Each structure stands twice: as structure tokens, then as C-alpha cells.
Amino acid sequence: MSNSALEVQGLSKSYGEKSVLKDLSFTAALNDFSVICGKPGNGKSVLVRTIMGLEDVDSGQIIVRGQDVTDADSGSRNIGYIPQSFALYPHFSVRENIEYPLDLIKASKEVKAEAVSRVSELLKITDLLEKKPVQLSGGQKQRVAIARGLSKSTDVYVLDDPLVGLDFKLRERLIEDLRLTQEQLKVAFVYITSDPLEALQLAKTVLILADGKIVQQGSLADVYDTPSSLPSMTTLGFPEANVVPGQIMDSIFTSQIFSATVDVGTGHSSAIAGIRPEGISVGKHPGTISIDAKLTLLENLGSEFAAYLDIKGNQFVTVVSRTDLEGIKLLESKDLTLSIKPEAITLFDAVTMKKIGKGVSRV
Amino acid sequence: MSPVYDINLENVTKSFGSLNAVDDITFTIPKSSVTVLLGPSGCGKTTLMRMIAGLESPTAGNIYFDDIEVTRVPTKRRNLGMVFQYPVIYRGTSVKRNLELPLLSEKLSSEEISKRVHDVADLLGISGDLNKMVEELDNGTRQKIAVGRAIARQPQIILFDEPITNIDITAKLELKRSLKEVFSRLSQTIVYVTHDQTEAMTLADQIALMQDGVITQCAPPKEIYEKPKSQFAGWFLGNPGINFIEKEQISQTGTGITSSLFSQTLEAGSMASKVKALGVRAEAIEVNTKQSPHSRAARVVRKSLGIGGQYLLDLEYGSLKVKARVSHQLGREIGENVWTTVNSTDIIMFDENGVAI
Numbered sequence: 032m033s034n035s036a037l038e039v040q041g042l043s044k045s046y047g048e049k050s051v052l053k054d055l056s057f058t059a060a061l062n063d064f065s066v067i068c069g070k071p072g073n074g075k076s077v078l079v080r081t082i083m084g085l086e087d088v089d090s091g092q093i094i095v096r097g098q099d100v101t102d103a104d105s106g107s108r109n110i111g112y113i114p115q116s117f118a119l120y121p122h123f124s125v126r127e128n129i130e131y132p133l134d135l136i137k138a139s140k141e142v143k144a145e146a147v148s149r150v151s152e153l154l155k156i157t158d159l160l161e162k163k164p165v166q167l168s169g170g171q172k173q174r175v176a177i178a179r180g181l182s183k184s185t186d187v188y189v190l191d192d193p194l195v196g197l198d199f200k201l202r203e204r205l206i207e208d209l210r211l212t213q214e215q216l217k218v219a220f221v222y223i224t225s226d227p228l229e230a231l232q233l234a235k236t237v238l239i240l241a242d243g244k245i246v247q248q249g250s251l252a253d254v255y256d257t258p259s260s261l262p263s264m265t266t267l268g269f270p271e272a273n274v275v276p277g278q279i280m281d282s283i284f285t286s287q288i289f290s291a292t293v294d295v296g297t298g299h300s301s302a303i304a305g306i307r308p309e310g311i312s313v314g315k316h317p318g319t320i321s322i323d324a325k326l327t328l329l330e331n332l333g334s335e336f337a338a339y340l341d342i343k344g345n346q347f348v349t350v351v352s353r354t355d356l357e358g359i360k361l362l363e364s365k366d367l368t369l370s371i372k373p374e375a376i377t378l379f380d381a382v383t384m385k386k387i388g389k390g391v392s393r394v
Numbered sequence: 395m396s397p398v399y400d401i402n403l404e405n406v407t408k409s410f411g412s413l414n415a416v417d418d419i420t421f422t423i424p425k426s427s428v429t430v431l432l433g434p435s436g437c438g439k440t441t442l443m444r445m446i447a448g449l450e451s452p453t454a455g456n457i458y459f460d461d462i463e464v465t466r467v468p469t470k471r472r473n474l475g476m477v478f479q480y481p482v483i484y485r486g487t488s489v490k491r492n493l494e495l496p497l498l499s500e501k502l503s504s505e506e507i508s509k510r511v512h513d514v515a516d517l518l519g520i521s522g523d524l525n526k527m528v529e530e531l532d533n534g535t536r537q538k539i540a541v542g543r544a545i546a547r548q549p550q551i552i553l554f555d556e557p558i559t560n561i562d563i564t565a566k567l568e569l570k571r572s573l574k575e576v577f578s579r580l581s582q583t584i585v586y587v588t589h590d591q592t593e594a595m596t597l598a599d600q601i602a603l604m605q606d607g608v609i610t611q612c613a614p615p616k617e618i619y620e621k622p623k624s625q626f627a628g629w630f631l632g633n634p635g636i637n638f639i640e641k642e643q644i645s646q647t648g649t650g651i652t653s654s655l656f657s658q659t660l661e662a663g664s665m666a667s668k669v670k671a672l673g674v675r676a677e678a679i680e681v682n683t684k685q686s687p688h689s690r691a692a693r694v695v696r697k698s699l700g701i702g703g704q705y706l707l708d709l710e711y712g713s714l715k716v717k718a719r720v721s722h723q724l725g726r727e728i729g730e731n732v733w734t735t736v737n738s739t740d741i742i743m744f745d746e747n748g749v750a751i
Contacts, residue, residue, distance in 0.1 A: 071563065168435075168436070169435060198434060198435060198589050199589065199590060199591060199592075199633065200434060200629075200630060200635070201434075203633060203634055203635070210696070210698075225563075228700065228701070231698060231699035231700055232698045232699070232700065232706070233698070234698075251698075251699060252699075252725070255699060255703065268703070269700075269701055269702075270701075270702070307702075307703055308702050308703075309702045309703045309704075309722060327571055328567070328570060328571040328574055328596075329596070330570070330592060330596045331592065331595035331596045331615055332592055332595075332633070332701060333591065333592070333595060333619055333631060333632040333633060334632060334633075334675065334676065334677045334701070334719060335677075335701055335702060335704075337701075337702075339567070339571070350701060350702030352677065352702075352704075353619075353677060354677055354678075
């Protein structure tokens with residue numbers, strides 16, 4: 032018997048010829064903030080709908096608190112749900128909106144009152160309870176929607192990309208709220224997003240969704256530092272990791288733009304090098320691989336700049352901190368020299384996309 | 395080419411019922427540069443732009459292009475180009491035709507029309523798409539066509555209303571690159587509305603930050619980020635916004651200010667008694683794993699990853715909490731102690747109204 036809060040085993044789902052979920056498995060624990068991160072079009076919404084019981088599965092199992100609920104109807108799964116679009120009932124007050132999921136399960140007055148006071152304190156909306164949605168700002172509406180999702184007292188919650196499309200500053204605040212909420216409730220949060228920055232900011236455990244499967248699951252730092260496959264590396268991280276195809280022969284990786292000594296097992300010829308933006312710096316530095324690049328866009332992120340570069344037709348990106356005055360100075364010119372740290376290069380098999388080795392440090 | 399104008403706003407107000415969406419703004423948008431109107435939803439930025447465009451009339455005040463009053467002049471006589479959130483293009487025709495159409499009413503020779511179409515396409519990097527039907531293109535490229543349509547007539551003023559907001563994530567970067575290139579080549583007066591600070595800081599010559607219908611600060615991106623004139627500006631720019639040390643966490647001794655965040659005494663002179671909050675950027679807090687003579691001890695209570703693999707640490711100094719940005723190598727475990735220092739020049743003092751001193 033598993034002690035996981037939510038467990039998905041071998042889940043598959045096709046629409047006609049199109050296979051969306053392909054033998055997908057993962058577990059999410061209590062007292063954990065699990066973030067499923069995948070690029071658009073990787074089956075996120077279908078996964079949410081099957082977990083919530085809004086869609087049948089072709090094969091596989093969904094297990095909640097050790098109980099197989101694969102064939103159970105949506106209401107009996109007892110999973111809290113915070114949807115992507117936060118349609119509040121306009122004719123209901125904030126309090127009535129929050130109570131609504133409890134009305135559906137015919138909860139008592141006392142249970143409802145307790146739930147409303149619990150979630151409204153958590154999300155700091157106690158002074159809004161008697162207002163109508165039309166009187167609220169966008170951020171307040173979304174906080175009410177989250178509160179409504181949390182009002183059903185349970186220990187597993189699915190959050191379906193709840194911050195998508197919201198203002199920048201609002202997201203910053205809600206990210207903070209959501210982290211605090213999960214920490215206080217000590218429940219299982221399963222949060223689905225395609226935004227890598229959201230995943231990086233929210234996750235304790237991260238799960239990479241690519242091509243209808245969970246290709247890697249682990250602590251945020253482990254998945255970030257040691258991606259097991261190319262999709263893991265390019266899905267989690269902002270700006271997105273740089274990708275360079277090439278060939279390996281006699282422990283040398285050769286591509287159109289650089290070569291490097293690598294440590295890989297035998298039997299690999301075609302490979303793809305993945306390099307995170309922080310593995311590259313501007314200027315010449317000892318022990319690194321130097322390449323010439325042309326600056327095509329300098330994006331000002333406030334605390335740092337994302338420098339987008341062209342190297343013989345390949346798109347590259349690196350990050351320069353605002354406090355790195357030497358680096359900032361170099362960015363004044365369109366023609367730059369970049370330094371790639373060999374040890375920052377991760378190599379993946381060009382066919383299986385699995386990790387096969389690393390670059391070897393020159394120092 | 396026709397002359398380029400400053401846009402002068404004189405006591406411009408726009409009321410909707412009892413709400414002043416734009417509240418008595420007197421301001422000059424300088425010619426031949428890119429001014430971004432930035433602010434949260436409801437700050438009045440779109441209303442202000444619509445009045446410049448003539449799509450909305452001010453309740454009070456006047457608008458001038460240089461010294462020519464245009465307050466009541468209809469949009470089509472203001473010689474403006476406009477780009478909206480959703481690309482305005484003609485479906486069922488080619489890219490080339492889309493770019494030509496606005497020029498047909500301009501009394502230009504066919505050579506001139508052809509030249510302008512090709513110049514604009516070249517500038518936007520869509521020369522290869524000229525004979526394609528617009529339906530074949532992604533919405534980022536369609537927005538480029540809309541930009542091309544706005545600039546081909548060579549109007550003196552070009553207005554952009556959140557042109558990137560609704561573009562597919564995959565096409566956003568390319569559109570941003572293209573706009574940056576266009577802006578660097580054009581000599582027109584450009585006004586650009588967005589709520590996205592990255593877009594604003596990337597594209598602007600100057601950012602006019604708006605809050606509650608007024609412009610609270612107008613400055614180049616670097617200046618507005620590093621020297622916010624208000625707590626609002628410090629909070630709005632940056633992800634996360636600036637850390638605030640509220641008045642309960644600071645002490646005044648004579649002309650000096652102290653707090654548990656740093657060991658030095660800030661010299662505030664005669665303003666010392668007015669200091670009600672301090673602001674420090676997350677990246678200005680220098681974090682070390684070893685104690686040094688002037689460092690302060692803090693406990694790591696939370697951490698998350700961010701841009702370029704940097705860690706954002708939530709640090710606690712007794713009852714004071716701040717966020718610090720550190721390199722990936724420095725990422726510390728929760729519960730551990732670190733030692734931090736802050737340069738006095740990186741600390742901003744605010745008065746009781748949230749105005750920088």
C-alpha cells in the first residue's frame with residue numbers, strides 16, 4: 032500500500048489516432064508542493080481532466096490516498112480543484128462563492144462557516160466576504176477563486192495553471208500566497224504549468240511532462256542540476272537552455288560552433304549538447320571555450336539582462352547580472368566573445384534524448 | 395519626410411462617472427524617442443493613449459503635437475500609426491497587399507509604394523513572406539504586418555497598445571527583437587503601452603510609470619529601476635519588487651538610521667526623522683557563507699530558483715524578513731545561517747508618503 036496522496040500509474044489516453052498521454056506515471060506526496068511542468072501541447076489539460084474524473088482513461092490507474100478511483104465519479108474523489116479560468120458566480124457574494132463547492136456536497140452550516148473563515152484568513156480576503164465579484168480587482172477575484180478551490184477540506188489539491196494570463200505583479204504576490212498556503216495546510220499540492228519561472232519559484236518537487244509522459248521527477252534542485260534528458264533541461268529553466276547538435280568521436284564533441292572534450296559512454300555518435308544560460312558568460316575567461324557571437328536582443332529583466340545571440344545561425348542566450356559591471360560594459364557592443372564552461376555542457380543522445388555524459392573541465 | 399512632434403499634454407483629465415481614469419496630467423512625450431506608459435491594470439495608461447490617438451476625448455485639458463492643438467481633431471487627421479493587441483490585417487490577401495493598402499490613399503507613385511513596402515518588409519524581416527497569404531502565418535508574424543502597415547505611411551507618431559500581450563509564447567521573442575530593431579531605426583515619436591515591466595525596460599528610451607491616473611515617475615529604464623522615486627516604483631519594477639524595511643524595523647539616532655539588515659549607520663542628515671521605510675533590491679544584498687567584520691547573520695527560511703539558475707533566498711534577521719538573490723553556487727539549505735552586507739549606496743530611504751528622500 033502506497034502512502035502517496037496521489038498516484039498515477041501507466042495512464043494512457045488517445046483521441047482517435049492521436050495519443051496524448053503515453054503510459055504516464057507519477058506520485059505526489061502529502062506536505063509537498065509538486066509542480067508538473069511541460070511545454071504547451073504536451074497533454075497537461077488532458078492529464079488534469081483525467082485526474083479530476085472529468086475524462087475517462089484508456090488504460091492505467093488513478094489512486095488517491097491508496098484507493099483506486101479510476102472508475103469513481105468526479106465528486107467522490109475528494110480532490111480540491113483550482114481551475115485555470117476563475118469564473119466566479121456574479122450574483123453570489125464572495126462568501127457564497129467560497130461556500131458553493133460545500134453546498135454541492137450538502138455540508139452543514141457549521142462546516143461552511145469554519146471553511147470560509149479558514150480560507151479567507153489564509154488568502155487575506157476576510158474584508159471582501161460580503162462583496163460581489165464585480166466590486167473586486169482582478170487579483171482579488173483570483174484570490175477568491177483560489178479560496179473557493181481550497182474551501183473543500185481535503186488533503187489533495189490540483190491547481191490547473193491558475194496564474195496564467197494574470198499581471199506580472201499579481202502573479203508575484205499569488206506565488207507567495209500559494210507557497211505559504213501549502214506550507215500551512217501541509218497537504219499535497221499538484222500544480223500544473225507551462226511557465227518555467229512559475230515552476231522554479233513554486234516547486235519543492237518537480238515533474239517534467241514531455242511527449243505524454245513524466246520523464247523526470249525529483250527535488251527542484253536535483254532536476255535542475257542533473258536533468259536526465261534533453262526535454263528535462265529545456266523545459267525547466269529560464270531563459271531556456273541552449274541546444275547544439277553535433278557528433279562525438281574519440282571523446283570529442285564537435286558541432287558547427289564549438290568542440291569540447293567530453294566524458295561519455297561508448298557507442299554514441301550523434302549527440303546534442305545542452306548548456307544553461309549561466310554556463311556561458313560574455314568576454315574571454317581562462318579554462319573556457321571561446322566563440323564569437325552577435326548580439327540580437329538585450330532583454331532587460333531588471334536584476335539581470337538576458338542577452339540573445341546569434342552564432343552562425345544558431346540562437347544562444349546567456350544571462351548577465353546587473354551587478355556584473357564588466358559584463359554589462361561588454362554588452363554595449365553587438366559583436367561579442369562568449370565563454371562556455373566545458374563542465375556546464377550536458378550531452379544527450381540524439382535519438383533517445385537521454386543524458387549520456389558531461390563536458391570535461393579544462394582546469 | 396514630415397516633421398516629428400513632441401506630444402504635449404496639458405492638465406489632461408478623463409473621467410468615467412466619479413472615477414478619474416486620467417487625473418490632471420501635464421507632461422511632454424519627447425519626439426523621436428520611445429516612451430513606454432507602464433503600470434498595473436486600471437492605472438489609466440490605455441485611456442491616456444486613446445486620448446493621444448483621438449479615440450477618446452479628454453474631460454478637461456488639452457493635447458498638442460508640438461504647439462498645434464489636436465484635442466478635438468479626429469483620429470484620421472492626426473497623422474498617426476497605431477498597433478493594437480490583436481493584429482489588424484486584411485484576411486484573404488497577401489502580406490504585400492496588406493502593406494500596400496494603407497499607402498493607396500496617400501497619392502504616392504507606384505515606385506514609391508513598392509519601395510516603401512520592400513523597405514518595411516526588410517526592416518521587419520518578412521521580405522520572404524511578401525507573397526504569402528496572411529492566413530499562412532503565425533500571429534507573431536501577423537502582428538509584424540500590422541506594425542508594417544502602421545509605419546509604411548510614415549506618420550509622425552506611432553502608438554502601440556500592448557502589441558505583444560496576446561502573441562503566442564513561441565513568437566513573442568522574435569516580435570520583441572523585431573520591435574527593438576524597428577524602434578532603433580525610426581525617428582518618429584513612439585508611445586507604447588504595456589503592463590509588462592520586462593517589455594518596458596527592454597524597449598523604452600524612457601518609462602512613464604503610471605498609478606491611479608497620474609504619471610508618478612518618468613525616467614530611462616536603468617534610472618527608474620535603480621533610483622525609484624516612490625515605494626510604488628520600487629515595488630512595481632523588478633521581480634521580486636524591492637525589499638521594504640518598514641518603520642518598526644528601523645531606528646533613528648541623531649542624524650543616523652540603523653536596522654538589523656546592516657551594521658553601518660546610514661547618514662540621513664536633517665531628513666533622519668522623516669525616514670519611515672528603507673528599500674533594498676534583492677540583488678544588492680551580498681550573501682556570504684562566512685562571517686566578516688561588518689556582516690549581519692541571517693537564517694535561510696525558504697528558497698526558490700529563478701532566472702539563470704540563481705536562488706532567491708528568504709532571509710530572516712530576527713523579525714525582519716527580506717529576499718536576497720544569490721548565484722547558483724551559493725544556494726544554501728533551509729535553516730542554515732548566512733552572513734550578509736549591503737552597500738549604503740544601494741539603500742533607498744522613503745518618507746511617510748512613500749516618496750524617496
